[in-house]
Amino acid sequence: MISKLLDPQSVALVGASPKPGTVGYVILENLVTRFRGAVYPVNPKYDEVELWGRKLKFYKSVSEIDATVDVVVVATPAPTVPSIVEEAGRRGIPAAVVISSGFAEAGNQELEQRLASAARQYGVRLLGPNCIGVYNAFSNFDTLFLPLDRAGRPPPGPLALISQSGAVAAAIMDWAARRGIGLGLVVNYGNKADVTEVELIEHFAADDRIRVITIYLEGFKYRGEAAKFLNAVRKTVPKKPVVVYKAGRGRAAQRAVRSHTAAMAGTYEMYKGLFSQAGALEASSVREMFDMAKALATQPIPRGPRALVVSDSGGMAIQAVDALEALGLEVPEVPESIARELKRELLPFAAVSNPIDVTGSATDQHYKVVLDALLPTAFFDMALVITLMQVPGLTKNLAEYIIDSRRYGKPIAVVNFGGSELVQRFEEVLEDSGIPVYPTPERAAKALWALYKYGEIRRRL
Amino acid sequence: MISKLLDPQSVALVGASPKPGTVGYVILENLVTRFRGAVYPVNPKYDEVELWGRKLKFYKSVSEIDATVDVVVVATPAPTVPSIVEEAGRRGIPAAVVISSGFAEAGNQELEQRLASAARQYGVRLLGPNCIGVYNAFSNFDTLFLPLDRAGRPPPGPLALISQSGAVAAAIMDWAARRGIGLGLVVNYGNKADVTEVELIEHFAADDRIRVITIYLEGFKYRGEAAKFLNAVRKTVPKKPVVVYKAGRGRAAQRAVRSHTAAMAGTYEMYKGLFSQAGALEASSVREMFDMAKALATQPIPRGPRALVVSDSGGMAIQAVDALEALGLEVPEVPESIARELKRELLPFAAVSNPIDVTGSATDQHYKVVLDALLPTAFFDMALVITLMQVPGLTKNLAEYIIDSRRYGKPIAVVNFGGSELVQRFEEVLEDSGIPVYPTPERAAKALWALYKYGEIRRRL
Numbered sequence: 001m002i003s004k005l006l007d008p009q010s011v012a013l014v015g016a017s018p019k020p021g022t023v024g025y026v027i028l029e030n031l032v033t034r035f036r037g038a039v040y041p042v043n044p045k046y047d048e049v050e051l052w053g054r055k056l057k058f059y060k061s062v063s064e065i066d067a068t069v070d071v072v073v074v075a076t077p078a079p080t081v082p083s084i085v086e087e088a089g090r091r092g093i094p095a096a097v098v099i100s101s102g103f104a105e106a107g108n109q110e111l112e113q114r115l116a117s118a119a120r121q122y123g124v125r126l127l128g129p130n131c132i133g134v135y136n137a138f139s140n141f142d143t144l145f146l147p148l149d150r151a152g153r154p155p156p157g158p159l160a161l162i163s164q165s166g167a168v169a170a171a172i173m174d175w176a177a178r179r180g181i182g183l184g185l186v187v188n189y190g191n192k193a194d195v196t197e198v199e200l201i202e203h204f205a206a207d208d209r210i211r212v213i214t215i216y217l218e219g220f221k222y223r224g225e226a227a228k229f230l231n232a233v234r235k236t237v238p239k240k241p242v243v244v245y246k247a248g249r250g251r252a253a254q255r256a257v258r259s260h261t262a263a264m265a266g267t268y269e270m271y272k273g274l275f276s277q278a279g280a281l282e283a284s285s286v287r288e289m290f291d292m293a294k295a296l297a298t299q300p301i302p303r304g305p306r307a308l309v310v311s312d313s314g315g316m317a318i319q320a321v322d323a324l325e326a327l328g329l330e331v332p333e334v335p336e337s338i339a340r341e342l343k344r345e346l347l348p349f350a351a352v353s354n355p356i357d358v359t360g361s362a363t364d365q366h367y368k369v370v371l372d373a374l375l376p377t378a379f380f381d382m383a384l385v386i387t388l389m390q391v392p393g394l395t396k397n398l399a400e401y402i403i404d405s406r407r408y409g410k411p412i413a414v415v416n417f418g419g420s421e422l423v424q425r426f427e428e429v430l431e432d433s434g435i436p437v438y439p440t441p442e443r444a445a446k447a448l449w450a451l452y453k454y455g456e457i458r459r460r461l
Numbered sequence: 462m463i464s465k466l467l468d469p470q471s472v473a474l475v476g477a478s479p480k481p482g483t484v485g486y487v488i489l490e491n492l493v494t495r496f497r498g499a500v501y502p503v504n505p506k507y508d509e510v511e512l513w514g515r516k517l518k519f520y521k522s523v524s525e526i527d528a529t530v531d532v533v534v535v536a537t538p539a540p541t542v543p544s545i546v547e548e549a550g551r552r553g554i555p556a557a558v559v560i561s562s563g564f565a566e567a568g569n570q571e572l573e574q575r576l577a578s579a580a581r582q583y584g585v586r587l588l589g590p591n592c593i594g595v596y597n598a599f600s601n602f603d604t605l606f607l608p609l610d611r612a613g614r615p616p617p618g619p620l621a622l623i624s625q626s627g628a629v630a631a632a633i634m635d636w637a638a639r640r641g642i643g644l645g646l647v648v649n650y651g652n653k654a655d656v657t658e659v660e661l662i663e664h665f666a667a668d669d670r671i672r673v674i675t676i677y678l679e680g681f682k683y684r685g686e687a688a689k690f691l692n693a694v695r696k697t698v699p700k701k702p703v704v705v706y707k708a709g710r711g712r713a714a715q716r717a718v719r720s721h722t723a724a725m726a727g728t729y730e731m732y733k734g735l736f737s738q739a740g741a742l743e744a745s746s747v748r749e750m751f752d753m754a755k756a757l758a759t760q761p762i763p764r765g766p767r768a769l770v771v772s773d774s775g776g777m778a779i780q781a782v783d784a785l786e787a788l789g790l791e792v793p794e795v796p797e798s799i800a801r802e803l804k805r806e807l808l809p810f811a812a813v814s815n816p817i818d819v820t821g822s823a824t825d826q827h828y829k830v831v832l833d834a835l836l837p838t839a840f841f842d843m844a845l846v847i848t849l850m851q852v853p854g855l856t857k858n859l860a861e862y863i864i865d866s867r868r869y870g871k872p873i874a875v876v877n878f879g880g881s882e883l884v885q886r887f888e889e890v891l892e893d894s895g896i897p898v899y900p901t902p903e904r905a906a907k908a909l910w911a912l913y914k915y916g917e918i919r920r921r922l
Contacts, residue, residue, distance in 0.1 A: 106810050151851040152881050165776025167821045170851040171878040175900075178880020218776060247779040249787070285780070285903050315626030315679060318708040319746070326710070349567055360628045390612040390631040417632045419639020420613055439636075442746050 002195065002203040004095040005127050006134055006185060008070030008141055009037045012062050012093070014084050015075035015100075016041030018049045023075050023099065023145040031073075032056065034140040040065045042072075062088050071095040073133065073143050078102030081129065082114045089122020097143050098128035104191050105130050116193040131190025132166040135173060138184055138209060146170055157182010158211035158297045159290075160204045162197050164218045165247075166190065172216075172286060180431070181290065182297075184209055192221065198228045205236035212293045215244040216286065217271075226274055233278035238461055241296045241454045242280045245289045246271045279457040281450050291436075291443050292450035298434040299411035301455040302381035306330045307448060309355035310370045311386035312362045312394065316415065316441055317355035320384050323445035329452060331355065332380075338373055345369045360391040364398040371401065375408040382448050386415040386441065389423050396422070399429040406434070411451045413437075413444040463656065463664040465556040466588055467595055467646060469531030469602055470498045473523050473554070475545050476536035476561075477502030479510040484536050484560065484606040492534075493517065495601040501526045503533075523549050532556040534594065534604050539563030542590065543575040550583020558604050559589035565652050566591050577654040592651025593627040596634060599645055599670060607631055618643010619672035619758045620751075621665045623658050625679045626708075627651065633677075633747060641892070642751065643758075645670055653682065659689045666697035673754045676705040677747065678732075687735055694739035699922055702757045702915045703741045706750045707732045740918040742911050752897075752904050753911035759895040760872035762916040763842040767791045768909060770816035771831045772847035773823045773855065777876065777902055778816035781845050784906035790913060792816065793841075799834055806830045821852040825859040832862065836869040843909050847876040847902065850884050857883070860890040867895070872912045874898075874905040 011031055017024030024043070031039045033052050042065075046058035059065050062072055062084070072088045074081055078100050085096050096119065103112040112129065119126040127133060133143030137156040144151060154176035161183060163169035169188045176183040185207075187200055197215060204210045213236065220226050233242050249268040275282045281296075283289035307329050311317035321331050334342070334354050342352040346366050351357035356374075358366040367385065374380055385402060387394065405412060414437045416427055427437045438444040472492055478485030485504070492500045494513050503526075507519035520526050523533055523545070533549045535542055539561050546557050557580065564573040573590065580587040588594060594604030598617040605612060615637035624630035627649045637644040646668075648661055658676060665671045674697065681687050694703050710729040736743045742757075744750035768785050770792060772778035782792050795803070795815050803813040807827050812818035817835075819827040828846070835841055846863060848855065866873060875898045877888055888898045899905040 101810075146851050146853060150853070150881055150883060151879070163776075165774060167774030167849045167852055168776040171774070171777070171849045174851050174879030174881055174884065216776065218779060247776055247783065249783040285901055287901050313626060313628035313632070315624075315629040315677065315708055316632070318679060322708065322710040388628045388632045390607055390635050391628055392607060392611070418612070418635030420611060420635055422611060423635065440746055440748050 001094050001125060002199055004070045005097065005125055005195065006136060006141070006187065006203065007139060008095070010040070010068055010070050011035065011037060011141065012040040012042050012059070012065055012069045012072045013075070014042040014062065014072060016043050016058065018046060018051055026145045026147050027073060027075060027099070027143055030140070030142040030144065034142065036139045037141065038067065040067070040069060062091050062093065069093045071097060073097045073099065075099040075145070078108065078111060078129070082111070082118045085115060085124055085126065086118040086122065089118065089124045093124065095125045096127070097131070097133040098126060099131065099133055099143060099145060100128075101130040103129045103193070112191060112193055119194050126194035127187070128190040129193060132169060132188045135186040136184070137182075144170065152177025154181055154183040157184045158209065159183045159214060159293050160185040160207070160210045160212070161187070161214045161216065162200045162204075163188045163216040164197070165216060168216055168286065172290075176290070181294065196225065198225070198232045201232040201236055201242065205239055211240055211297045213240065213242045214289050214293050215242065216289075217244055217246050218248050230274055230278045233280050234461065237279035237457060243283055243289050243292050243296070243450070244275055244280045245283045245286055246275070279461050281453060288443070288446060291438060291447050294436045295411065295413060295447035295451055296454060298436055299413075299451055300409055301458070302411050302452050303455070304381040305452050306332050306379065306381045308374050308380040308383045309386070310358065310367060310383065311355055312358050312360055312391050313386060313388045314351065314357040316386045316388060317357055320386060320415065320441035320445060321355055323442040324384065324448070327445055327449040329445070329449060334374065335379060338377070342370065342373060361393060362391065363393045364395055364401055367398055368401040371405045375405055375410055380410070382411045382451065384413050384415065384441070384444050384448060387426070388417060389420070389426055390418055396426055396429065399426055402430060402435055403433045411448060413447050415439070415441050415444045462555050462586060463660055465531045466558065466586055466656065467597060467602070467648065467664065468600060469556070471501070471529055471531050472496065472498060472602065473501040473503050473520070473526055473530045473533045474536070475503040475523065475533060477504050477519065479507060479512055487606045487608050488534060488536060488560070488604055491601070491603040491605065495603065497600045498602070499528065501528070501530060523552050523554065530554045532558060534558045534560065536560040536606070539569065539572060539590070543572070543579045546576060546585055546587065547579040547583065550579065550585045554585065556586045557588070558592070558594040559587060560592065560594055560604060560606060561589075562591040564590045564654070573652060573654055580655050587655035588648070589651040590654060593630060593649045596647040597645070598643075605631065613638025615642055615644040618645045619670065620644045620675060620754050621646040621668070621671045621673070622648070622675045622677065623661045623665075624649045624677040625658070626677060629677055629747065633751075637751070641889075642755065657686065659686070659693045662693040662697055662703065666700055672701055672758045674701065674703045675750050675754050676703065677750075678705055678707050679709050691735055691739045694741050695922065698740035698918060704744055704750050704753050704757070704911070705736055705741045706744045706747055707736070740922050742914060749904070749907060752899060752908050755897045756872065756874060756908035756912055757915060759897055760874075760912055761870055762919070763872050763909075763913050764916070765842040766913055767793050767840065767842045769835050769841040769844045770847070771819065771828060771844065772816055773819050773821055773852050774847060774849045775812065775818040775820075777847045777849060778818055781847060781876065781902035781906060782816055784903040785845065785909070788906055788910040790906070790910060795835065796840060799838070803831065803834060822854060823852065824854040825856055825862055828859055829862040832866045836866055836871055841871070843872045843912065845874050845876065845902070845905050845909060848887070849878060850881070850887055851879055857887055857890065860887055863891060863896055864894045872909060874908050876900070876902050876905045
């Protein structure tokens with residue numbers, strides 16, 4: 001059962017260690033100090049050790065644990081793993097995360113097959129081997145062997161990440177932690193001897209805590225996987241968006257994919273076609289994947305492609321219009337009657353067409369006037385709001401006006417750029433209230449495009 | 462003389478004010494508290510005022526100042542400006558920065574013409590009107606009317622920015638200040654009644670403190686400007702690179718350009734052709750412009766297009782290869798004999814082709830082995846080094862190994878991603894030693910491409 005793998009209430013850690021710096025120590029520390037559930041360290045070398053201010057009982061084996069265990073996390077040398085999983089299976093433990101490496105990725109196909117058949121025989125669902133496993137921000141179930149000062153842990157939130165690369169997953173987590181991005185569930189499946197991305201997609205599709213599924217994919221490995229992927233994504237997309245970044249596109253990159261994950265790279269065009277058919281949104285980089293995900297998790301779906309652009313910098317507004325048009329979105333002019341009205345309420349030199357340039361002498365109130373006059377009308381489907389807070393007249397109250405505009409039920413993306421304290425506080429207030437903020441007009445435009453595109457996909461499927 | 466505009470030793474500020482919050486106050490504070498030169502406040506309303514812990518003498522007019530004045534900064538209502546510039550001219554002041562707005566941009570063409578002819582008549586070189594003027598990080602000559610807590614000021618360094626938009630310039634400065642990017646000179650020329658970007662390019666071409674010129678351009682305004690721009694850039698490029706970002710590409714964007722700077726937008730294809738003919742590097746966003754500039758200011762020019770990619774994450778390496786190939790750079794395989802040697806020195810499961818994957822179990826030493834074995838050879842022209850510091854075996858010593866590799870005389874770009882303290886300290890050490898660091902493989906690849914492309918342009922011109 002995948003839910004026991006990702007959301008266990010009790011965990012046995014085989015290979016738990018009291019020696020700082022070891023893999024078994026780091027995972028034990030994660031679990032003992034932060035996991036909201038029962039933890040059973042397993043290592044025949046120890047009986048009882050005092051760690052992190054508490055007395056920890058060590059078990060000789062999983063069989064010795066006299067309580068329910070939902071998942072066993074295994075971090076022992078590769079040759080010992082199949083029998084540990086077998087024992088866990090006999091003991092009735094339904095799931096295993098195998099961190100250990102030294103299987104197919106190291107040429108030991110035979111050992112991996114023994115592991116897989118042990119799991120199959122006893123009905124144990126197995127993640128890995130050769131993976132960093134699971135990070136669950138809701139329960140702090142965390143099998144990463146990377147200490148917190150090296151790889152930050154993001155806060156709970158509506159995004160899930162399924163990653164074929166462990167290091168990429170860890171780097172994304174570290175970045176998301178710093179940015180306060182709510183990446184609630186992260187899974188790296190390593191050699192996928194049993195559980196594949198397809199089942200993880202299906203699981204997250206049904207998980208109400210997750211609003212957007214992101215996937216970092218290098219390539220499929222087995223025959224028939226592409227068809228299963230297509231099917232799983234297609235079923236998911238009517239419920240929630242799936243954003244995928246496929247690494248390995250060119251020729252040299254595909255050589256690297258083969259050596260990295262032994263995946264059948266296939267041509268990039270094949271993958272591209274597959275994503276489009278399945279209704280997945282394709283990102284062109286990891287960063288873009290999260291730019292899109294952030295908007296998809298917080299904003300409504302627009303009814304059409306028409307964007308309102310409002311800015312205190314004509315220059316930035318132009319960049320935004322460039323980016324929106326290049327993506328096929330529209331930036332229609334403001335109807336004459338409303339433009340006349342705006343002309344009266346904004347500064348004499350403001351541009352009241354679209355993009356609307358409230359100018360560098362603008363006040364918070366000018367943005368409010370524009371948003372209230374145009375966002376409720378039938379002429380615009382979304383808003384890209386540029387707020388260069390370096391100009392003298394803007395204050396943090398502007399954030400409130402933008403947040404208030406959510407009531408018009410149309411997606412909003414904000415562009416904010418700079419580094420002062422004011423800029424950062426302003427961004428935090430917006431993001432905490434569910435308005436995505438981007439440092440460039442291009443990135444905000446792409447996020448709005450993702451919302452529009454997802455709407456189109458939903459209508460189609 | 463442009464040098465008096467950008468590098469004055471003495472400044473008169475007409476419209477200086479002791480009233481906090483006014484434009485005349487903010488500029489006065491910049492100059493009095495930070496400028497390394499003489500400052501003469503001019504405002505007939507005041508005689509002597511105590512400000513920032515010193516007694517400031519106010520002058521009635523520029524004529525009253527009994528010392529050399531290199532530049533007059535004017536921040537008084539538009540109608541008063543022509544006569545102030547006239548008086549400055551009579552007084553022998555060679556340059557003026559006019560911050561005041563209310564000229565051609567507000568429909569007052571006639572007033573702007575009077576201003577321009579006053580300047581011409583007395584040989585005063587004039588920046589503006591309607592501009593934020595100059596920021597010089599070397600001398601702290603700073604005419605921005607934006608206080609420091611709103612718009613940060615970047616440290617001295619080898620980049621110059623010429624910006625057609627004042628708000629964009631201020632936002633870039635704020636961002637560069639936060640990132641520690643050495644943006645030594647920033648100029649915003651507003652309505653360009655006299656000094657244009659062409660003369661600024663020529664001036665920076667001859668300024669030895671500047672190694673890279675960046676230009677934010679919305680569009681030319683006058684007949685013949687395109688030809689002059691072409692000529693100025695062409696003459697500059699053999700000495701130092703010019704990177705330009707042109708805003709306003711699509712149709713709606715051009716409508717906005719016209720309303721924003723009254724520039725003749727022309728077709729984007731015209732500009733594109735012009736940049737290419739002139740030998741300017743074109744960036745597709747403000748951020749990309751500085752990604753390129755950072756590399757161009759610190760890295761040597763590669764002899765060819767062949768990139769070595771070394772990474773502790775196979776996934777990230779694949780993304781880098783994708784990006785390099787998409788830009789037309791090459792990622793050739795490692796010669797068999799060297800690959801065998803690497804095989805012995807790296808971990809058993811490392812990939813020794815190219816990209817080289819030292820794996821998530823790598824140590825600092827593994828990077829050193831790869832860089833020392835390959836960077837001095839004739840097989841590679843540049844290196845893209847990916848260091849996901851989240852993996853357990855890497856320390857800050859890795860930065861030293863990478864910095865040491867500069868001795869091979871080939872460009873290096875580093876990709877680092879995450880948010881922990883370790884990641885940030887590591888980045889700082891690298892950047893302080895002149896190794897550019899990027900958060901994504903795509904951005905590092907684009908920076909290496911800029912170096913290669915600049916080499917090609919130099920060979921061609």
